Amino acid sequence: MNEKSPDITEKTQTAIPHQNIFNKCLVWVQRHLPVIILGIIFVIAAFIRLWAAEISSGPDVAQFWAFAKVFQAHGLDFYRYADAQLAIFPTKGWGYVYPPIWLLISRLSLFFAPASQVNIIAGNSIANPSWRLAMKIPIIAADLAIGLLLYWAVPGSKRRKILFAGLWLLHPTAWFESGVFGQFDAVAAAFLLTCIILLIKGKDRLAFIFAGLAVMTKQHTLIPVIMIAIVCARNMNIRRLLTNCAITAGVIALISIPFCVTGNFIAYARSIIFAGAAPGYQNPLCFSFSGTGALLTFLHNVFGWDTTIVITLTLPLLLIALIVTTILCYRRRITPLQGALAGFLVFVSLYYRINYQYLVIFIPLAILLASRTQYRLERIFALAIAVLPAAWIWLGSLPWWFHDTKPGYSWVIPMFRHLGLLDRYMSDWVYVTFTCGLMCLSLAYVVLAFTKWQKPVDSPSAKVYGKEAATF
Numbered sequence: 001m002n003e004k005s006p007d008i009t010e011k012t013q014t015a016i017p018h019q020n021i022f023n024k025c026l027v028w029v030q031r032h033l034p035v036i037i038l039g040i041i042f043v044i045a046a047f048i049r050l051w052a053a054e055i056s057s058g059p060d061v062a063q064f065w066a067f068a069k070v071f072q073a074h075g076l077d078f079y080r081y082a083d084a085q086l087a088i089f090p091t092k093g094w095g096y097v098y099p100p101i102w103l104l105i106s107r108l109s110l111f112f113a114p115a116s117q118v119n120i121i122a123g124n125s126i127a128n129p130s131w132r133l134a135m136k137i138p139i140i141a142a143d144l145a146i147g148l149l150l151y152w153a154v155p156g157s158k159r160r161k162i163l164f165a166g167l168w169l170l171h172p173t174a175w176f177e178s179g180v181f182g183q184f185d186a187v188a189a190a191f192l193l194t195c196i197i198l199l200i201k202g203k204d205r206l207a208f209i210f211a212g213l214a215v216m217t218k219q220h221t222l223i224p225v226i227m228i229a230i231v232c233a234r235n236m237n238i239r240r241l242l243t244n245c246a247i248t249a250g251v252i253a254l255i256s257i258p259f260c261v262t263g264n265f266i267a268y269a270r271s272i273i274f275a276g277a278a279p280g281y282q283n284p285l286c287f288s289f290s291g292t293g294a295l296l297t298f299l300h301n302v303f304g305w306d307t308t309i310v311i312t313l314t315l316p317l318l319l320i321a322l323i324v325t326t327i328l329c330y331r332r333r334i335t336p337l338q339g340a341l342a343g344f345l346v347f348v349s350l351y352y353r354i355n356y357q358y359l360v361i362f363i364p365l366a367i368l369l370a371s372r373t374q375y376r377l378e379r380i381f382a383l384a385i386a387v388l389p390a391a392w393i394w395l396g397s398l399p400w401w402f403h404d405t406k407p408g409y410s411w412v413i414p415m416f417r418h419l420g421l422l423d424r425y426m427s428d429w430v431y432v433t434f435t436c437g438l439m440c441l442s443l444a445y446v447v448l449a450f451t452k453w454q455k456p457v458d459s460p461s462a463k464v465y466g467k468e469a470a471t472f
Contacts, residue, residue, distance in 0.1 A: 034158035038151065038165065045169035046144055049179035053136040054129045055412070056180040057405040062090045062118045062127040064135055064182070068106040076259050078103065079267040090118055097271055099216040100255055102184045109134040126406050136182050143178040143186040144169070146193055146364050153197040154371040164371045168364055172390040173356075180401050183357035188218035193364050195228065196337050204232065208244040212251025219272055221361060223322065223347050224340035230329040231339040279312045279352050285428040286396060289359065291439025293352035298432045311352050318350040325446070333454040337372070341365045342449050345385070345442040359389045378453045381445045388438055395430055399423040 082096040116131035151165035191214035198207035214221040281297040282288035296307040329339040370382035398421040402412045
């Protein structure tokens, strides 16, 4: 026994360094666990988006390719041809009705896919995988940036930050819009969210720069930007407010003027300001997300009622509702975040033509609000508004986006089937019910935000959004 004891001692001494290394690694992991979890979520979110980007497509992806090619050929004269009547456009008359930022981004994407092309096969516009990936990567980057912005802005512990940031990064709607559909609303949402976060941090001048970038990406973000300015007007002195508004106007002018100096002012204004489709029925209803438009169209389809006059009346109704919202933003003690969310929800609820990608704008705003509000019921409403759009992914035909265009990837169908994502569309009443439910929930939040969930004058939130922010 005595002869073997030195061997045991040597083994114990030899094991101690390894044990120390293990303990140090364990301590390091415990100390950095929140960052590790965020990294894992971020990698998963990036992977599922990039995985879908190259093997999925829709008609918009092909049309965006044509816009980029026309911009490449005609430069700043692009808006003369934005009505999509040239032979290169896969879908004639499906014009470019957006400000220039996405045009500039798509042109950059074309630089990385110079050999890409679009073919017409059996009536479908087929964009090759290189363009699908090149075009979607900037959208995915903005999408992922929103998750990091939420992590930065959510107050409290790192676990809490991860919870709300992960809610966006793993949100089915966010994944679908950037990785599958290829709509660039996430870019506008990232600019708008940055604007609000900078206001929270007290950096109002920088915030209004990002407000201008948001408007120059998607013009309907002007509604929440106006609400933000109105709320700020309650606490800022007039000189600083006018300076901030001038900054936003300057960003808009700086981006717009180059496209107008060659005589394209009328074409530019027609594409951006007067490009909305005339009031009418919103078929197919599976892609209509306007509560008023979907319901009135459904009544026409089922009962044969002529509801076009009522649809037309939704425009003045929307205008009146936005005016009332603007007045309440000034008179009530709400934050810029509440004002921006309320204004956009009014737009989404009452405008007769709302596409699925529009919902991407308010989802991160609702998530951020849920993390910052002191009212439990407001948190529940905000989370419901943020999560409900994801239900549509299970109501529609997600596999269609993977196998309809060529090359088709039918092998995804059984994989999606295990997740309940079936290759079919449902009856119209299902989509109308979903859309009307979203509309009612949104309008209920707007009413309660102005009546129940106001900030006390001496609360920390009021100070952060109010005079302290204005003195930056």
